[in-house]
Amino acid sequence: MTDGTNTVGSRSIDHPPLVEWLDPRRKPPRHKLGLIGLGFLAVLPTLLTPLQALTVASAYFMAMFAMSWDAVSGYTGQISLGHGVFFTAGGYTSTLLNLEFGVDPLLTIPIGVLAAVLAGLLIGIPTLRLRGPYFALVTLIAPLILLRIFVVYSDVLGGTTGLTRPDQLFGLQAGDAIVTYYVAFGLFVVVLVALLAVTRSDAGAVFTAIRQSEEAVSSAGLNPAKFKIFAFTLSAAVGGLAGAAFVHLPIGSPTPSSLLTLFVNVEIIIAAMIGGVGTIVGAAIGGMLLVLLREILSNLAVTVPVLGVSLAEIDTIAFAIVTIGIVYYYPDGLLRSTITLGGRIRDRVASRSNNQSLQSRQQPRKSAALSDETTDEADRKHGGNGNER
Amino acid sequence: MVNGLAIAIQAAMLSALYAVVAIGFTLIFGVGGVLNLAHGATITIGAFAGFYAVSAFGGGVFAAVTAAVLASGAFGAVLYLGLIRPFRDDPTIIMILTLIVAIAIEYLFLVVEGTSAYTVPQIVAGTTTVGGASVPYNLVAIFVASWLIIGAVFYWVNRTDTGRAIIATSMDSKGAFLVGIDSDQINLLMWVVASVLAGIAGYFFGSYLTIGWSMGRTPLILSFAIVILGGLGSVRGSVIGAYLIGSIEVVTTNVINPQLQGLAPLVAVIIILLVRPSGLYGKEIDIA
Numbered sequence: 114m115t116d117g118t119n120t121v122g123s124r125s126i127d128h129p130p131l132v133e134w135l136d137p138r139r140k141p142p143r144h145k146l147g148l149i150g151l152g153f154l155a156v157l158p159t160l161l162t163p164l165q166a167l168t169v170a171s172a173y174f175m176a177m178f179a180m181s182w183d184a185v186s187g188y189t190g191q192i193s194l195g196h197g198v199f200f201t202a203g204g205y206t207s208t209l210l211n212l213e214f215g216v217d218p219l220l221t222i223p224i225g226v227l228a229a230v231l232a233g234l235l236i237g238i239p240t241l242r243l244r245g246p247y248f249a250l251v252t253l254i255a256p257l258i259l260l261r262i263f264v265v266y267s268d269v270l271g272g273t274t275g276l277t278r279p280d281q282l283f284g285l286q287a288g289d290a291i292v293t294y295y296v297a298f299g300l301f302v303v304v305l306v307a308l309l310a311v312t313r314s315d316a317g318a319v320f321t322a323i324r325q326s327e328e329a330v331s332s333a334g335l336n337p338a339k340f341k342i343f344a345f346t347l348s349a350a351v352g353g354l355a356g357a358a359f360v361h362l363p364i365g366s367p368t369p370s371s372l373l374t375l376f377v378n379v380e381i382i383i384a385a386m387i388g389g390v391g392t393i394v395g396a397a398i399g400g401m402l403l404v405l406l407r408e409i410l411s412n413l414a415v416t417v418p419v420l421g422v423s424l425a426e427i428d429t430i431a432f433a434i435v436t437i438g439i440v441y442y443y444p445d446g447l448l449r450s451t452i453t454l455g456g457r458i459r460d461r462v463a464s465r466s467n468n469q470s471l472q473s474r475q476q477p478r479k480s481a482a483l484s485d486e487t488t489d490e491a492d493r494k495h496g497g498n499g500n501e502r
Numbered sequence: 503m504v505n506g507l508a509i510a511i512q513a514a515m516l517s518a519l520y521a522v523v524a525i526g527f528t529l530i531f532g533v534g535g536v537l538n539l540a541h542g543a544t545i546t547i548g549a550f551a552g553f554y555a556v557s558a559f560g561g562g563v564f565a566a567v568t569a570a571v572l573a574s575g576a577f578g579a580v581l582y583l584g585l586i587r588p589f590r591d592d593p594t595i596i597m598i599l600t601l602i603v604a605i606a607i608e609y610l611f612l613v614v615e616g617t618s619a620y621t622v623p624q625i626v627a628g629t630t631t632v633g634g635a636s637v638p639y640n641l642v643a644i645f646v647a648s649w650l651i652i653g654a655v656f657y658w659v660n661r662t663d664t665g666r667a668i669i670a671t672s673m674d675s676k677g678a679f680l681v682g683i684d685s686d687q688i689n690l691l692m693w694v695v696a697s698v699l700a701g702i703a704g705y706f707f708g709s710y711l712t713i714g715w716s717m718g719r720t721p722l723i724l725s726f727a728i729v730i731l732g733g734l735g736s737v738r739g740s741v742i743g744a745y746l747i748g749s750i751e752v753v754t755t756n757v758i759n760p761q762l763q764g765l766a767p768l769v770a771v772i773i774i775l776l777v778r779p780s781g782l783y784g785k786e787i788d789i790a
Contacts, residue, residue: 192594194539194601239776246537246734247775249597250726253539254768257723261765375719379605382598427613433606437585437599444595 142459143452147394154298163290168408169401170290170297171364176400177304177355178377179384183396184308185348187385188317189341190324191241194253196352196381197373198236201259202229203353204360205270208367211279218282218361222354229353230346237345242338244327256373263369275368282361293362300358301397304351308393311347320344321391376429383436389446398448403432508635509756515641516710517748518648523703523721524728524740525655526696532672532735533692536596540581541700542722543604546611548574548701549708549717553622563625567705574701575694582693587686604718611715619712622705644706651699652741659737668692672735720764724751727767731774746770 133139137148158166182196207225210216216224236255240248263270270276285292311317319340322330327337356372359365371377380403388399411425424431443450523545530538551573552566561569581603589595624640625647631637659665668688670678675685700718707717727747732739747767754766 190594192597194597239772243775246531246593246597247730249537250730251772251775253601254723254726254771257719258765258768261762261768265759265761265765376605376609379601383602386598422613427609429609430606430613433602433609436602440595440599441588 143455151302158291158294163288166290166294167364168404170294170362172401172404173297173301174355174359174365175381175384175404176397177301178352178381179388179396179400179403180304180308180393181348181352181355182381183385183390183393184312184351185341185344186382187391187393187396188312188320188324189344191341191345192249192252192382193345193348194249194382195256195378196252196348197377198232198252198255198259199229199349199352200356200359200372200377201256201369202232202349203356204365204367204372205276207357208276208279208360209269211361212277218280221279222282222357222361225357226350226353229349229356232353233346233349234342237342237349241341241345253378256375256378260369260373271367273369275366275370278366279361281363282358285363289363293364296358296362297364300355304355305393305397308347308351312393316340316343324391380429380432383432385446386436387432387439387447389448389450392446392448395446395448399446402447406432505635507633508637509752511632511635511637512641512756513749513752514745515637515645515648516752517745518645518652519703519706519710520721520724520728520748521741521744522648522651522699522706524725524732524744525652525737526699526703527722527725528729528732528735528737528740529655529668529692530696531729532737533668534586534590534689536586536590536593536600538600538693538696539597539722540600540604540607541696541725542718543607544574544577544697544700545704545707545718545721546607546713546715547577548704549622549713550611550615550704551701552705552708553620553713556622557620563623563709566622567702570701570705571698574704575698577701578693578695578697579690581697582690586693587689590689608715608718615715617715619714620708621712622708624709625706640709644710647702647706651702655695655699655737664691723764724748724767727771730771 137145140148154169157169161169178196178200181199182193186192203222203225205225206228207218207221210221210224211218236251240251260273264272267273282296283292285296312320319330319335322333323337323340330337330340359372360367365371381400384399384403385396386399387402388397389395407425407428410428410431413424415424416422417424417427439446445453523541527538527541530536530541548570551569555561555566555569559565581600585599585603586596589599624638625643626639628639629636630639630642657665659668667678667683668691670681670683671685671688678685678688703721704713704718707713707721711717724747728740728743729735730743731746732741732743747770750766750770751764754762
């Protein structure tokens, strides 16, 4: 590692010195907010009951699952419909090693990550070379194959009901809510930082370029398949880590219904879509929101009129409807929409309170934003007209 | 002990039904270039519509099939107009949205009807014996009806003006537009037709086995296998693929282990993708 000064290569000229870059005071407001948010989460357990702390801890895991999905699907546009395979590869490998051979979770979790990476390569190498929807189809099929294998070898693999609980990480008990919280939080921060680092790097730029146009990436002399497989394997590793750690904590269990089923696979997509695809942070927020909202719903005693069931029973349907609404009205997800909104409010406040010169400096920017908006509107109208043809 | 002839008959008859499901799936892909992951949920909707027509309104088989057609067709139209058309330039979003819709519908049936399996009346009751193997008339009826549907779709696509418009749209929707074909109408038509096919197939599946909230999954997955084998977008490939995949499925579940339901075709898909990703009938969009 260099100290970040502009000496090594032409690449680093764009970057300010590392110390300066790390200075939170120089960050844009949304980054400051993010750091404040993380700080808040770090002290949150002091405000929570143990049960609530455990709920937030499981929200971190949903966030990690969603981030892992976002790293490949949100960035490269290769939609994985069966990411649960990696959670399961990590969780089951770790559990089985622990149950059958008595290996300590601290050792089995890394092996679980390796298993997930292997699964990622196994699925990614044949399918990511192909154009078209084959990747999505195979990832949709993969969990079903895995579940069938579990059923066929149910004496070892536990069938549809899953495996028995393995040893807990650090010998945690069900009551150790605070430690569980911080283990989950620590993993969450590590995963968040790692994925942010990769997606904000040059490789991340290539991922996004692949989503826009694979031809463009090829013509720049880069092999899209290689980057897609890298993104997918990275995502598998993160998913495997989360899955493996999850089963060794009081909040998780090595069962298909918590790691593998279609509901799990769709849930993480829903989480990422709500928060905003292709941002990592959005997926994290979406994943946490999903778990916390579900918890709130389950405490509400609201009965749905026609069906005569409680709202908590149909929470999946509610989330599905919300997601469709978000795709309709805020296709960028909540995170980007909020940032845009925040920027607009800031501009407005700045132009009101500051003097004339600042206002005139803000003006072109604001009008640019406005014109963007009108183009958007025009596009939408144009699309509408096109549809009515 | 399982009888070889009985298995062959079962494979031949069920494969026709799989072909009906797969044709719907492939029509939508061939024309619109999008995957309808709610195709399995449409199967469930058709089956339950038939079930309600019988259980709640005391209808017969005819009423049940009519209800299945109407419900699934309406679902296809609503799905296309409400969700697909606004996003039709973005196959990725459509794939995710249809999956989310599928999950929501499955979940709805799960909440309302629970996990129990329900039965619907057979199309024709009774059994006959063919060379020592007993064959239910219901299966024969499914077989005949499926082939009538397949034949009708073939005729419709290849021999009528609408069919030519469908092929033109699948080749190049801009070119089709230039010669006066309304590609939006064609897409809507495809979604309705494909959904109706799935809905009828849903009732047929229900009359042969049982109906339940997740009944659409296996047929959907088999459709994937079939259309990947036959080549995405090829109707002829779908029929041939259905027979290959259907036979593999029936033989493995009957001869090896019923637990393997759905597994062998999926493994076959993976092998096909490794060896010949474009399927038996090459081109991605090739309707006939």
